[in-house]
Amino acid sequence: MLVVAGIVFLGAVAMLLVGWFRRGTPGLPFFGESERANTGLVIAFGIAIPLVVLIALFIVSDLYVLNKTDAPEVSSTALTVTVVGHQWWWEARYPAGGVVTANEIHIPARTPVNLVARSVDVIHSFWVPELNRKIDMIPGQSNRIELYAEEPGVYRGQCAEFCGLQHAHMAFEVHAEPRRDFERWLSANGRPAHRATGALARQGQRYFMEDGCAACHTIAGTGAEGTVGPSLTHLAGRETIAADTLPNTPADLFRWIQNPQSVKPGAKMPGLGLGPRKFHAIVAYLTELE
Amino acid sequence: MSVSTPPAASVRLDRLERIWKESPGLLGWLTTVDHKRIGILYFFTSLFFFGAGGVEALLIRTQLIGPNQSTLDPATFNEMMSTHGTTMIFFFVVPMSLGAFGNYLIPLMIGARDMAFPRLNALSYWIYLCAGTFLYVGVFSGNAPGAGWFNYVPLASKAYSPGPGIDFYALSLLFVGISTTLGAINAIVTIFKLRAPGMSLNRMPLFCFAFLAVSFALIFALPALSTALILLELERLLGFHFFIPAAGGAPILWQNLFWIFGHPEVYIIILPAFGIATSIIPTFVRRRMVAFPLVALAEILVAFLGFGVWAHHMFAVGLASATAIYFAAASLVIVIPSGIQLFAWITTIVTGTPRFKTPLLWIIGFIVLFILGGLSGVTFAAIPFDQQTTDTYYVVAHFHYVIFGAAVFPLLGGMYYWFPKVSGRMYYERWGQVSFWLTFVGTNITFFPMHILGLDGMPRRDYTYSPEMGWTGLNLIETLGAYLLALGLLSVFANLAVSLFRGERAGNDPWEGDTLEWSTTSPPPEYNYPVIPKVSSPYAMWDEEDREEDARNLERGRKTLEGGHETPASTAVDAEWDEILEMPSNSAWPPLVALAMTGVFAMVLLQQWVGAAIFVAILLATVGGFHLKEPEEA
Numbered sequence: 047m048l049v050v051a052g053i054v055f056l057g058a059v060a061m062l063l064v065g066w067f068r069r070g071t072p073g074l075p076f077f078g079e080s081e082r083a084n085t086g087l088v089i090a091f092g093i094a095i096p097l098v099v100l101i102a103l104f105i106v107s108d109l110y111v112l113n114k115t116d117a118p119e120v121s122s123t124a125l126t127v128t129v130v131g132h133q134w135w136w137e138a139r140y141p142a143g144g145v146v147t148a149n150e151i152h153i154p155a156r157t158p159v160n161l162v163a164r165s166v167d168v169i170h171s172f173w174v175p176e177l178n179r180k181i182d183m184i185p186g187q188s189n190r191i192e193l194y195a196e197e198p199g200v201y202r203g204q205c206a207e208f209c210g211l212q213h214a215h216m217a218f219e220v221h222a223e224p225r226r227d228f229e230r231w232l233s234a235n236g237r238p239a240h241r242a243t244g245a246l247a248r249q250g251q252r253y254f255m256e257d258g259c260a261a262c263h264t265i266a267g268t269g270a271e272g273t274v275g276p277s278l279t280h281l282a283g284r285e286t287i288a289a290d291t292l293p294n295t296p297a298d299l300f301r302w303i304q305n306p307q308s309v310k311p312g313a314k315m316p317g318l319g320l321g322p323r324k325f326h327a328i329v330a331y332l333t334e335l336e
Numbered sequence: 337m338s339v340s341t342p343p344a345a346s347v348r349l350d351r352l353e354r355i356w357k358e359s360p361g362l363l364g365w366l367t368t369v370d371h372k373r374i375g376i377l378y379f380f381t382s383l384f385f386f387g388a389g390g391v392e393a394l395l396i397r398t399q400l401i402g403p404n405q406s407t408l409d410p411a412t413f414n415e416m417m418s419t420h421g422t423t424m425i426f427f428f429v430v431p432m433s434l435g436a437f438g439n440y441l442i443p444l445m446i447g448a449r450d451m452a453f454p455r456l457n458a459l460s461y462w463i464y465l466c467a468g469t470f471l472y473v474g475v476f477s478g479n480a481p482g483a484g485w486f487n488y489v490p491l492a493s494k495a496y497s498p499g500p501g502i503d504f505y506a507l508s509l510l511f512v513g514i515s516t517t518l519g520a521i522n523a524i525v526t527i528f529k530l531r532a533p534g535m536s537l538n539r540m541p542l543f544c545f546a547f548l549a550v551s552f553a554l555i556f557a558l559p560a561l562s563t564a565l566i567l568l569e570l571e572r573l574l575g576f577h578f579f580i581p582a583a584g585g586a587p588i589l590w591q592n593l594f595w596i597f598g599h600p601e602v603y604i605i606i607l608p609a610f611g612i613a614t615s616i617i618p619t620f621v622r623r624r625m626v627a628f629p630l631v632a633l634a635e636i637l638v639a640f641l642g643f644g645v646w647a648h649h650m651f652a653v654g655l656a657s658a659t660a661i662y663f664a665a666a667s668l669v670i671v672i673p674s675g676i677q678l679f680a681w682i683t684t685i686v687t688g689t690p691r692f693k694t695p696l697l698w699i700i701g702f703i704v705l706f707i708l709g710g711l712s713g714v715t716f717a718a719i720p721f722d723q724q725t726t727d728t729y730y731v732v733a734h735f736h737y738v739i740f741g742a743a744v745f746p747l748l749g750g751m752y753y754w755f756p757k758v759s760g761r762m763y764y765e766r767w768g769q770v771s772f773w774l775t776f777v778g779t780n781i782t783f784f785p786m787h788i789l790g791l792d793g794m795p796r797r798d799y800t801y802s803p804e805m806g807w808t809g810l811n812l813i814e815t816l817g818a819y820l821l822a823l824g825l826l827s828v829f830a831n832l833a834v835s836l837f838r839g840e841r842a843g844n845d846p847w848e849g850d851t852l853e854w855s856t857t858s859p860p861p862e863y864n865y866p867v868i869p870k871v872s873s874p875y876a877m878w879d880e881e882d883r884e885e886d887a888r889n890l891e892r893g894r895k896t897l898e899g900g901h902e903t904p905a906s907t908a909v910d911a912e913w914d915e916i917l918e919m920p921s922n923s924a925w926p927p928l929v930a931l932a933m934t935g936v937f938a939m940v941l942l943q944q945w946v947g948a949a950i951f952v953a954i955l956l957a958t959v960g961g962f963h964l965k966e967p968e969e970a
Contacts, residue, residue, distance in 0.1 A: 047715055047718070047721070051711040051712075051714075051715075054707070054711060055707050055708060055711060058678070058682060058703070058704075058707050059704065059707075061682045061683075061686055062682060062685065062686075062700060062703065062704070064686055065621075065682070065685040065686040065688075065690060066690070066692070068686070069689060069690045069691075069692070070689055071689065072623065072687060072688060072689050073687050074683075074686060074687050079687070081626070084626040084627065084683050084684075084687055085626065085627045085630070087626075087679065087683050088626060088627045088630060088676060088679045088680050088683055089627075089630075089676075091675065091679040092630075092672070092675035092676035092677075092678065092679040092680070093672055093675065093676060096671050096672055096675045097672070100668040100669075100671055100714070100717075103668070103714070103717070103718055104664065104665060104668055104717070106718075107664075107717075107718030107719060107720055107721060108660075108661050108664045108665070108717070108718060108719050109661070111718075111720045112657065112660075112661070112719050112720055113657075115720055116657065133496075167490065167496065168488075168490045168491040168496050169488055169490070169491065169587060171652055171727060173795075175724060175793050179652070179720055179723030179724055180652050180723050180724070180726065180727070181652055181654065181723075182652045182653045182654060184587055184588065184653060184654070185490060185581045185582075185587060186581025186582070186585075186586065186587065187581070187587075187588070187654065189653075189654035190654075204793075204795060205795070206652075206726070206727040206728070206795050207488070207652075207727055208483075208484050208488070208491070208727070208796075208797040209491060210414075210483075210491055210496060211410045211411060211414065212410065213795075213797060213798060213799075214410070214795075214798035214799050214800050214801065311409060311410050311411075312410055312411065
């Protein structure tokens, strides 16, 4: 496509240059002042050649490639993942293993995955450039696309439809893993959360439940069953927080929960103002949620 | 002119002068119905909005000069990019091309003394001014819209955009749509009925074909937008549910309605530019356009085909494959009429003997940018490629090449070209060429790297980006390019502003131009032509015997219509003499109607339904007044 475009562009610019060099001479080179030749030139370059190029482009891209990258037939794939867009994070559901996670989607490599894209609020667009085209996530509608990773690896994805204040900080990662690693991940993430063990973490768990966090977040196996924010059941196993905005380190976790509005102005998560002592305890709890 | 004018002719000129005299001073401007004055009002108003949209663009680019900047907070960034798009499209490009260029030039090019409906013409200007002011009252009161210029629901619904910003957006666009519709009707009737007798359609300048096609496209495209906006406001103000899925609505409905309007709008924006190009090229290359009938047909075809391609803006929404493939094919077909025009311009330039004066430079710049923008546009018809690049900076690059490069460059070239006609003075040629090169280079530095960033995955409408993405260098270059571009544009307007007072006298026809407007004085008198011109080709100015016959007619008092405020009407296709029309003179009703209409929209915005009803009553009264004759006309 680029080559053809380059030829067309350079060809047209070359014609304009011919016009500049022959600015004192009327008529075409070789053909002279023939209106028939002029019209012929317009028809050749303006109609005939474009027709050939466009038909070729149409057949290759809109019939062949489109078909090859289309959404898989219903229930033709081993795995279905439903991704739900929220302002401004991604919820991933694995109906098979009963897993609900966020902002980090694990898939087996070299396996076609049926991805179902939905939204609970405004329109988002699911886009992992290296794995397939984008597909919009539209409230009230389920769109599907195939997700296929040839090689294991981490692929960055991001929201591609303008969705409000923090559209810029709505990214995620797709982790394509060898089949066995993926199975292990799926079964680990299907289990309820680890119990807090350290003394500080146990305090943190209490603050988490009592001081507001649990109203919005779920931690499976505890009393926290909020559905406004991402599930944190296995948060410590994820590599980033706040939709791929910060790395998942205790320091960044502290910074994020203490004042989310300074990291992501407009995010739905409020700063609860609990003071450093309680926040440190909550961080200790969260970092235990492997 | 008066030096060589024989006495009999000068008596007639004086008489016409008296008959067509408009009220003097500020009152004259407020009540004017002269298409040239209205064109000038449109010019300065849309120039103001160009400046506003430009400042918004510079703020956006400054925010993006480096990663994690905080020149603008996220909310302000979203407001700036939404207002930038809305302003540039609805309040700059369309009013500048149709309002300023169309209004000023169509009657002159077809040898008429005014537009078909002068009072309606004034009304469309005043409505435009009020609607633009309405939007900017929102912007300056901290209520700018923030959901993008295409304002997708549910983001634009009350639940996610609770403030009045979206209402300012929706109501101002409904409001300005009235102005555009009236303007389009006026242009169509003028082009069909007011051509100088003898100017059959095949003798009409290509410029007018372009404006005719645009006007028809507007009349059919705008209702889709107005419908969408009305549904949105019913939802936002009165609690209807057209777009809310939980209540059975469909967000996609908005997108379909918006793009049924939005894609024809692209051609509405660009066709006047094509018309300007087909005016400037023949003059400066000193030959007629190659393949005239093909070009005329292509202009009309583009406007028509533009209605069948809207869903290529929506390839990622989950269309059925067959639907997507149809829209891809239709989008490819539209390349053909664009290709015809493109190669007709190039061939005309190659086979002519071009003089590379400033106006032609802008047109050549336009051709180069249009090829680039057109080529990137073709790639969107490849659905898999589109679904990768849509909503990235690749799209931003594409449509700025098309809208800024291909639509605004000819407008700037046209400003230089017709400046001598409108002002009576010449601009500074060397300065003009420098301003072109500054703008051309600035445009490419600003917009070309966006292709690369888009292909590298940078989404559009992000208020910032992280340094790890590797987008910093190109963004910096783009921002510097934007400053250079701003400098180039400032130098264009500085040149014209200084020339307005200090330029050399231009005379009637400094360019040896091809169309009729160059036969009258610069600036033209209120009545445009003392004699209804004889026309026997689309290049009327080059038919010297016809122009000599006009001069003889003036002496003998033939076809001068000096008995009153009159212009001839002719038949729509063959332009045979039909009847003589009585034209209106100054009227205060157009601005009054527009003000009453502003009251209605303001009350709706404030949800003051009683107030709205009162203003509707006032509006009806002023519309009644609008249909009265002025005392001097009775």
